[in-house]
Amino acid sequence: MLLNRDDWYETSRDLDWTLSYADPEVAFPARWSGVGDVPADAWLAWDEPFRVSYRDYVRIQREKESGVKAVSSALLRAGTYEKLDPAHVAASHLHMGTTCMVEHMAVTMQSRFCRFAPSPRWRNLGVFGMLDETRHTQLDMRFSHDLLKHDQRFDWAQKAFHTNEWGVLAVKNFFDDVMLNADCVEAALATSLTVEHGFTNIQFVALAADAMAAGDINWSNLLSSIQTDEARHAQQGFPTLQVLVEHAPERAQKALDVAFWRSTRLFQTLTGPAMDYYTPLDQRKMSFKEFMLEWIVNHHERILEDYGLKKPWYWDQFLHSLENGHHAMHLGTWYWRPTLFWKPNAGVSKDERAWLNEKYPTWEENWGVLWDEIIRNVNDGHVEESLPQTLPSLCNLTQLPLGSAMSRHDLAPHQLVHKGRLYSFDSEISQWCFEQDPERYAGHQSFVDRFIGGQILPPDLGGALGYMGLTPEVMGDDVYQYAWAKDYTAPVA
């Protein structure tokens, strides 16, 4: 008689043995497991709610794959991609270029859980996580490959992380830190709990809804399918937090506070512009801030409360950043558009501007006045005045421009000297993150550091574009060729 799953599940996932021929520290180095001062038997309490067996996993994943493939094939035949709004399409270029290889990096992180996590249950779940991330990489690659014939920018799904494009360097720097450089405990708190259980809701739920509204059913379907996996393997964060809170609460607090801020800055870059500027106005579901408040802020507050932790010391600054950070990133990426591999939409026609002012009461004073000068130059026929001649200064933690965390009225120097080198930060919060573990971040060279260090030749903007791997066929430009600016020309009498 076949046993029911419940008859063997506990035994299966608890499979472990006491090492007698090998030193446990050699087999499970603390450098990789991240156990720190947490006693070994504390990990016996590590538990997860997803009671999944390999047999179940394969059956369910196969069904998901069949569904995604069927929708994708039908839509490709129907030629739906050609009918999409070009501003929306840019959001998919941005997503594929900055996310596909992150999924692949996550395979390595999950494989570290499989091998080095301090609990057999966690190692068991890590196997499914590893398979999930392999699937996500392949889904992104297939989606992009199918659309290569329409636009070479989809080549950046694979290519981006092999270039030095500055935005990609920022994304890569973050995930190098929280996935590849992190031990199992850190990675579970920063990636599984903070990024996957929290922030990916923006990318995979909010953006999926916007994509569906924009008629991009293929991409929306892909994002939603990926999210079903994220919701499962992200569960590795909670039991890890539970153990850490009981045995090293200060470490848990600091790890979450650093990860939450770094994730905020990342998603202000990746998702904020896509939601509030690239998605066509009549197809927007929520503003980026509204979504953040409902899905991320409330969620994070609940977690902190449930586990007896405090809100980060920077909470008020974070809320202020929600009003501003992604607007700064949008203005910056649009202005430095030749440094992108997608075509950004300015998104500041009069109707769009009215929407921005309704959603963000300080938008006009903080951002509108800067756009006014750009609009004036465009309408006067001086588009070259709306293009950069140098690089923005960059943060040595986030790798994003100084000034892109808050509004122009908050812009102030945050600099410190560490071992004779001057480091710059986009906010007091980023400087605090750096100060928690300077050696972790100090060695990295930002794009600006490379520029003044002589790695980028010739040392001008043209040299920088070449160093980034940007070629004319993918280089960013205004997606509507400035048609939106006509809103602001005086009517002809």
Place this chain on the structure above:
Amino acid sequence: MALFPITGRFVGDFVPHLVAVDTGDTMDEVAEKVAAHTVGHRIPRPARPGGYDVLLRDRLIPPATTLADVMAETEVLPLQWFDVRFRRPEAADA
């Protein structure tokens, strides 16, 4: 004299820029190089140009002072933050 990279912020703009200046530049010349990336691009040119002020650590630097002079007086590291703003009448008299 030598090229020297600074972080140049024009007050009112939303980002500071990487600006290559020369240690022989006066503050008026430094200001022009910083302002060139902002004024007329994201901040309108004033109707009547009146020059710019340069500040280091909130301290106004006299316009004829060279960067080398400043470096002789205080520590200035590569990528040091300098503020530049439209000249205020009281500052011009300083």
